[in-house]
Amino acid sequence: MAIVNEYRPVEIFFGEGAINKAGEVGRRFGFKSLIVTGRRSTKESGALDKLIHSLNTHGIGCIVFDEITPNPTDKQINKGSDIAIREKVDFIVGIGGGSALDAAKAISIVSSNEGYAWDYVRYPEGSRLIPSLNRPVITIPTTAGTGSEVNRFSVLTNPLTKEKMVISHSLNYPKVALVDPELTYTMSPELTAITGFDALIHALESLTNKRENFIAEEYSIKAVKLIAEWLPIAYEEPENKKARRYMSYATMLAGIAIDHLGVALIHAMEHPVSGHYPNVAHAQGLSVLSPYVTVFNYKGNPEKYALFAKLMGEEEKPYRAVDALVKFIERFKLPKTLKELGVEKEKLERLTEDVYMCARNSFTVNPVEVGMEEVFELYTRAYEGNI
Ligand SMILES: [Fe+2]
Structure with missing residues (x-):
């Protein structure tokens, strides 16, 4: 039988109300966060407000980058990464469907290393990425489908070439997943x-x-x-x-x-x-x-x-x-x-x-x-x- 492994460098908090742990968890990583999300649904459902409230209560400042679309593009990642660098954020929180979570993880990789998002699709393990500098990521899914909250993948689209490719790297794992089923109640x-x-x-x-x-x-x-x-x-x-x-x-x-x-x-x-x-x-x-x-x-x-x-x-x-x-x-x-x-x-x-x-x-x-x-x-x- 083949040798198998199980490796999960993601701490998971699972249960109704898990989103309210964001502030307490975030404090481990610093005092300034970048929230990565889409334009509408997390605002309309109130999930974004809950997150900001939890972070603020623990003295954490938030910058909201809300430009992530379904099938997120490399350009969106580069823009988010520029903001993370410019604002010197300590950590990143992805909240939303798979696109927002994928984007948050990719923004961490790109903002913590050199180059642009597209440099990292199919990036081999054991490469020049520097783990100690990676900005930690917290993922908060508001849908139940993608699984991005617990794995190493970010799927990105290059709108110029129409290519859709995957960042798959062990440094692309989030640090903490807050899986709160209550956030999915508003899904149609x-x-x-x-x-x-x-x-x-x-x-x-x-x-x-x-x-x-x-x-x-x-x-x-x-x-x-x-x-x-x-x-x-x-x-x-x-x-x-x-x-x-x-x-x-x-x-x-x-x-x-x-x-x-x-x-x-x-x-x-x-x-x-x-x-x-x-x-x-x-x-x-x-x-x-x-x-x-x-x-x-x-x-x-x-x-x-x-x-x-x-x-x-x-x-x-x-x-x-x-x-x-x-x-x-x-x-x-x-x-x-x-x-x-x-x-x-x-x-x-x-x-x-x-x-x-x-x-x-x-x-x-x-x-x-x-x-x-x-x-x-x-x-x-x-x-x-x-x-
Ligand atoms: Fe899929």
Whole structure:
């Protein structure tokens, strides 16, 4: 059996009201913080006010950088980093969905080292990054899907080249995650479903790809189980405490699982889609692509796909994994074709090339060997809705 490891340099506080620990935790790192968030939702929900109140109560000053959009760009990271340097902030707090958390972590890396955000995508371990100078990051998720609050990834888009790539480095871990399920109560049913679907695909791809780590696989299995049971309830009853709590927990587990095991072809094929079409949410792309890729993949790891099907409440047969996904997509009214997302047919070739250029890591661990022709065919099927 392969040697496996479990390494989690992230302190996690989990539970309703965890956001109120921000001030107490922040004091470990200094007296001046940069809050990284999006333009609207954390203001409208009151989460940002709660955070500022907690920090201020502990004598910590805040600068708010609220320019992070879905599919955050390298330019936004460079701007945030300039502010962190200019204002000499001691630490960074990311609050919001995956984009805000990814951005906060990337701003820490860039503002603590030389260069620009794009220098750090695919940056190898053991490089010139200086750990002792990294500004600590606190992550506070307000959705349940990304898992960014506990792992080393930041996904960035370069709007000039349309490339969407990942910073994946052990120095990109946040120091503390405050996972407060209460912050997810204000998510609409649509946002609940779409973000929950991202977590489900993290669990599916980490469980079924070629990498092995039996510890992390347990996290994937638990995450699938919880999402199958509780996402429908969170969708129907936004203030169901138990459902929200289990979804935040499942997301975190799936986020740890991909930290060890990575993802596979569904993510590899999705990133070019939202890279070229930034209005498409990451999980919308996943929703469209997942059944097609699973039809292609299940024979590569029949045992794990059968397990996934079973955990989703289907018959324990590998191909039932496809049925489970299709049913989930129907139930939550998620998108089904690339056409529906506004993708143009003539772009499919370029998207195929970008899978090779930008997402090779996820691509090479796919359960089934895959080449350019197959990727193009899968995009074409997903465009037309031809499963
Ligand atoms: Fe994802």
